[in-house]
Amino acid sequence: MTRTADTWILAAQCPSLLGTVDVVTRFLKEQRCYITELNSFDDRLNERFFIRAEFRPLENDFSVEAFEESFGARAVEFDMSFELTPPNKRTKAVIMVSKADHCLNDLLYRYRTHQLPMEICAVVSNHPDLEPLAQWHGLPWHYLPVTPESREQQERQILQIIEQTDAELVILARYMQVLSANMCDVLAGRAINIHHSLLPGFKGAKPYHQAYEKGVKLVGATAHYINNDLDEGPIIAQGVETVDHAHYPEDLVAKGRDIECLTLSRAIGYHLERRVFLYSGRTVVLGH
Amino acid sequence: MTRTADTWILAAQCPSLLGTVDVVTRFLKEQRCYITELNSFDDRLNERFFIRAEFRPLENDFSVEAFEESFGARAVEFDMSFELTPPNKRTKAVIMVSKADHCLNDLLYRYRTHQLPMEICAVVSNHPDLEPLAQWHGLPWHYLPVTPESREQQERQILQIIEQTDAELVILARYMQVLSANMCDVLAGRAINIHHSLLPGFKGAKPYHQAYEKGVKLVGATAHYINNDLDEGPIIAQGVETVDHAHYPEDLVAKGRDIECLTLSRAIGYHLERRVFLYSGRTVVLGH
Amino acid sequence: MTRTADTWILAAQCPSLLGTVDVVTRFLKEQRCYITELNSFDDRLNERFFIRAEFRPLENDFSVEAFEESFGARAVEFDMSFELTPPNKRTKAVIMVSKADHCLNDLLYRYRTHQLPMEICAVVSNHPDLEPLAQWHGLPWHYLPVTPESREQQERQILQIIEQTDAELVILARYMQVLSANMCDVLAGRAINIHHSLLPGFKGAKPYHQAYEKGVKLVGATAHYINNDLDEGPIIAQGVETVDHAHYPEDLVAKGRDIECLTLSRAIGYHLERRVFLYSGRTVVLGH
Amino acid sequence: MTRTADTWILAAQCPSLLGTVDVVTRFLKEQRCYITELNSFDDRLNERFFIRAEFRPLENDFSVEAFEESFGARAVEFDMSFELTPPNKRTKAVIMVSKADHCLNDLLYRYRTHQLPMEICAVVSNHPDLEPLAQWHGLPWHYLPVTPESREQQERQILQIIEQTDAELVILARYMQVLSANMCDVLAGRAINIHHSLLPGFKGAKPYHQAYEKGVKLVGATAHYINNDLDEGPIIAQGVETVDHAHYPEDLVAKGRDIECLTLSRAIGYHLERRVFLYSGRTVVLGH
Incomplete structure (x- = not known):
């Protein structure tokens, strides 16, 4: 291995x-x-x-x-x-975040301990909160707030960063904004998102609250390539945890964090090691 | 324990x-x-x-x-x-099946080795296939075929068997018929079904084929009390298995069998040990 | 798949x-x-x-x-x-059991539903208890009791059955006797045993009782090829289940049964599909 | 919850x-x-x-x-x-580390995001490597190198720190030194260690290398209270991961990191929430 x-x-x-x-x-x-x-x-x-x-x-x-x-x-x-x-290949990547820091923290730890063969060129966020975390790791930080009105322009700025850094991979580490159809097209096959449910169950917003309402005994997370169909992109990896009646929505959120981190980093690892093949809206993942 | x-x-x-x-x-x-x-x-x-x-x-x-x-x-x-x-309580139960035998086989094994404190009073089926299995275990067998036209009458016969045997629990061990609203009402809180997906994902027919289409990396099963809202009854237990691209729909079906058996028998065990509390469309399962 | x-x-x-x-x-x-x-x-x-x-x-x-x-x-x-x-290959197999029936029951179910591409030529036991189970499946049954004094002769009889049936695989489905060095040699690489612990932890007798004494929070099972070093043969598959303080030894035994069945049948499946390669006391299992 | x-x-x-x-x-x-x-x-x-x-x-x-x-x-x-x-109780804790940073990094992340109700009073290490990590979190850092000759004195210094900070809990987050019998006695029931194997399997040094030698298909980690019998203290939590032949020793080490982090933090959570009861060399963990 x-x-x-x-x-x-x-x-x-x-x-x-x-x-x-x-x-x-x-x-x-x-x-x-x-x-x-x-x-x-x-x-x-x-x-x-x-x-x-x-x-x-x-x-x-x-x-x-x-x-x-x-x-x-x-x-x-x-x-x-x-x-x-090549053996020494470190894929250039841009990470996008909002306020939640667990996935970013996990990725940056794996990054600085060389567990993921990538070079993080930039961390982009629509909120200022996670700047210290990026800075401690010595990573370029881009604070790009967004409103419905400014989305088009903000996405242009993001794409510019991706272009200028020659990033081949974009990681949406709990970036809580819906991307435009154009953005999705441009990033097809090279942008990985983590959704906090076992897609296609609980699509859309607040999946853990939906899960609580249904009284499920399992919650999970799905890492997938983004595409135009929100939360429907080709699945790369999924993870799961058992829960019970004593888990209120905020407990599901807390429990889900670990599985989101593990699932996202596993999917990124597969991608970086060229194990993932994308076709017809699905993936083949070889030799994991 | x-x-x-x-x-x-x-x-x-x-x-x-x-x-x-x-x-x-x-x-x-x-x-x-x-x-x-x-x-x-x-x-x-x-x-x-x-x-x-x-x-x-x-x-x-x-x-x-x-x-x-x-x-x-x-x-x-x-x-x-x-x-x-009481300590020696063996809850009277009726099992309903169609053609698939894996859940019945599993339940009857646990039954004859005293792993589940119940007394099976009857096995009811809309197909003749599983009669030898029931007979080998010395269980009363009722073959009650059903058509859309005869459903009302067939359900009456089933309810009669349940009444006559004083059954407190009805187990739908892959009974592939939708029950009428009346039947669901009568059996509310005492009929457990096994659905072969992680509800509420992949409701309805052929869930493994739906799962294949989506390219999921996990499949699962859900044991739940039946209610009027098809595949939406209160969840008692859920199980899951990892799969990959090499699993064609028939492989998912095969892989799912083990998890269906385990999930159904676990839910029945919880019910028989009076661990499950039903309220507001959800369950509390204490001390499992 | x-x-x-x-x-x-x-x-x-x-x-x-x-x-x-x-x-x-x-x-x-x-x-x-x-x-x-x-x-x-x-x-x-x-x-x-x-x-x-x-x-x-x-x-x-x-x-x-x-x-x-x-x-x-x-x-x-x-x-x-x-x-x-070849595509239609059904490997000839002999199953050895003692009194515990869970693994045999599981294997025979998978056998009669064609989930394992093998032909069971004989079921051999040192106890008479499981004869009805073998008979219901129409399988030749050999009751060969054994004492320390008669072991050599009993093993000769078993080897004879294996030879006469041309069996290529021997499955020890909770056969509770230690085999002689000679028997192990003759069957090297074609006899699969299920041990009810996560080897090399809890070798020897009563592993669940050992596990209880240690207060473990996980129990498991190991399917391995037999060799001369008792409970040290090359590992093919391992399975695990969570337990807690409320599990008395008999609860661990009960909980272990499911995982023993699943682990043994998985290992047999790998073997039958020619996925397992044996060398230097270890195995490579390709493409599972 | x-x-x-x-x-x-x-x-x-x-x-x-x-x-x-x-x-x-x-x-x-x-x-x-x-x-x-x-x-x-x-x-x-x-x-x-x-x-x-x-x-x-x-x-x-x-x-x-x-x-x-x-x-x-x-x-x-x-x-x-x-x-x-009381509701607002934050248990005072001292963390001990050596060179490996994964458990410390994980604990400090959970600490700063308030996932673990404790107050870290000091981080003690026999190596200087992890000082920046402790410092970024604003935690007092104590570099206390140790040799066989200086062990007694070094342990005295550690105990002094524990006393001076009123720490109730000591966390050995991959502290790679054997503690003296006296130290174990003083810390009985309030020092949690993470061992990188499924104890009692693979006790002692380099458990992942031992696991590789045996060709296991599962590796795991054990969080336990320390006692005088090295790697034999009462078990609080265990975690497990599947592996295969393609995992060289260094792959097992890498794979094990995630499960070590999760198992240690889970055990600490149980301890902090007063779920763990210690008696007769074993634990009861209530309501997790």
Whole structure:
């Protein structure tokens, strides 16, 4: 699971077709790359193929450009999209928050202890409360308040930060604003949200209060890519906790915090390790 | 948790009022009953009080009638309803099934190994398939097929069986028919259903197929009292299992079976041990 | 996860060496076999490689003999052992029990509902109690009582049954006898035991009583291949349940039953689906 | 579960005797205290009784001294020890750490967000590494390095800090030193340690490495009161996580961190809410 310092990742997907595995594994063999972990899955209902390989080049002259060019030439025959990730890759990320600090605190702890291979380029918030937390970790802080009237402009500013920092990933760590359709489109497949319910149950606002009303015996959280359909994006990870009658809404909120943190950080880990494949509104998560 | 052969259970509920605990515990002391386990809960949002005591009479002349009369006289001042359950109590139950046998098989195993303190008086089904299973356990079998036209009559027959056997509990162990409003009313608070989703998510038919469509990473089951609002009855217990992209709908169905069995039998156990209190569309489950 | 009716399984292991994946996947491609699921793992501490592929031959003339011969010729260069499993394979198994019936009941239910792809050839017991259960399922029953003096002879009889039925798998479903070193040797890698603790904690007799003494808050079960070192065989699966102070030893026993059943059947499922690889006293379980 | 701002806690234990519940509940009634949650348990193997009540005084003139004096007079007849905890009680605590920061980080987050009703008086460490973390939270930091020769003196300094701060609770948040017998005695029943295994499995050093060697499929953590028998103190809480063959020792370490944090903070929460009763080397945890 931990990878040696010379381990690369190749992740690819394409339509189901004879030879999809072979085109990857034969190439790696030819390039003298030793595969340490390999997982592939063929979705027979959607006729789509997914593969993820961890490998170590046995020679010193491994070249990304040469690999991508040579492999690309073969992949194209399978209509295969692929991504090659180097050992030292730290994905650039922007985190968005509001007032709740538990997810941010958890992410920043994992960040500073190198548990998540990312580089946090900015923390953006529509409230000023969490600035000290970001600052203690030495992270650029952007306070961008928002009203219904200013939303369009505020989102433009956020997108500017994402562009300027070259961020590939946006993490909505309890950012309590609905994003515009345009924002969702621009961030499709690279923005992960944590919703505090077992979606699709309890969509929308105050899910723990809804859960209390129903008298549920389990509460949970869902990490998903955002899309235009609020709280309906492709699910990456879900977590759950048992509760009982003695949990008032505020107890559910408190109990939910731990599971939100764990679920969000797990989903981010999957994403950063290139385990998550997105297609037809769902995800394949390989080798977790 | 296991009780000695001389342990009684007293379960009661009433509006929140000073002295609700004392009226129970003082009486038990006066009657020279030793309390081995006691749990009470006060729902401050609904202003309702619940208490459950397990106790051993220290004298040999313990009399149910005397207890109920004396205690009843005090309970009435608190508008308290109560139920006294003797050590050897085996609640009479009728099980309703259709074609799926996993919950029935599980219940009958627990039944014949004395894990559930009930006496199964009849197994009723709208399909003939599970007769051998009931017969091997020596249980009366009633095959009552049903069509939309015959439903009223079929339900009358079922209610007759329930009456004639003096059954206090009805278990819908994957009985795949919607019950009429009248049937639900008659069985309110004493009929437990197992639904194969984490209600209120995926209500209605084919919940595992719905779950597959959504690409969820968790599936579950919900045991609840039936009421008129289909799949919305008060929840007693819920269970959950992790799944992933490789689970096709039929895999979710298979994976769900174990959790359905466990969740249903757990809910029945709570009910039989008088742990479940029903009020305002929700349950309190004490001391599980 | 469910496989189509034409899906084969290839499982193999060998020392770590460049080309281990390629030798498998290239061959499958050449044979026009479509890989629907593939998992490989390289244990860098033990320098050993494991691979498991599910595949569908695209042509009608697929021949086991030809496949094994041709692939064998290549595998030998990698010192690779492999096993090819056809779609309709039902592994022959013998189940050994004593008096406890929960695991047997669970296995027979899964057996008769085709949840485990095996053919039970015999049920062997050192006690007469569970004969009716075996008989109801139409299974050959062998009552072989045992004393310290007769153990050698009794084990010979058991081995005879295993041989005569061509059983490939032996399941110790709470068989409460210690096997001889010889018996363990003969059955190495093909006999699965369920121990009612989270090994290596609470080895030996009465683990739930040991757990009670320690006041643990979790109990569990371990399914493992048997070996000469009692309760120390390679672990295949483990399950766990929360408990508390109110659980007396007999409550732990009761609570443990469900987790024993689930853990044993899960381990057997992994074994039957050729997911388990045994080496150096440990297991790799691919793609579960 | 959350308590209103006027809720007191009464916790008591004594030998099993008729009237143990009544002596508590009758007194509360007489004092016009409304019980919102009540749990009692009688350990019939050890013949010991435990009770915990949450209650709200209905009158404004509630006096701790009067309560303790009056109730004490009755409790003495039952040889009952008890503790009365006021609504705003924040237990004074000292945290001991070494180099690992995950438990400290987690505790300090819960501390500053008021999830744990305690007042941290000091953070003590035998290494300088975690000073910035303590400082950012404005907590007194004591760097007390230790060698085998200086242990006696260092422990004296620690005990001095505990005394001077009036700390009632000591938390060993991955403090990697064995305490002396004397230190254990002095801190008996008020020092909580987190061990990174499912005790009594994998006692001693490097439990995750031991777990890897055994090829376990589950790892866990145990929070317990310290006593003279290293890693054998009374267990308060245990947590668990699934792992597989792909987890190298360092992966188990990483995976274990989350469960260590959760298990330790849960145990501390139980202790602070006066749910934990210690006797005969084991614990009763009421109403969690």
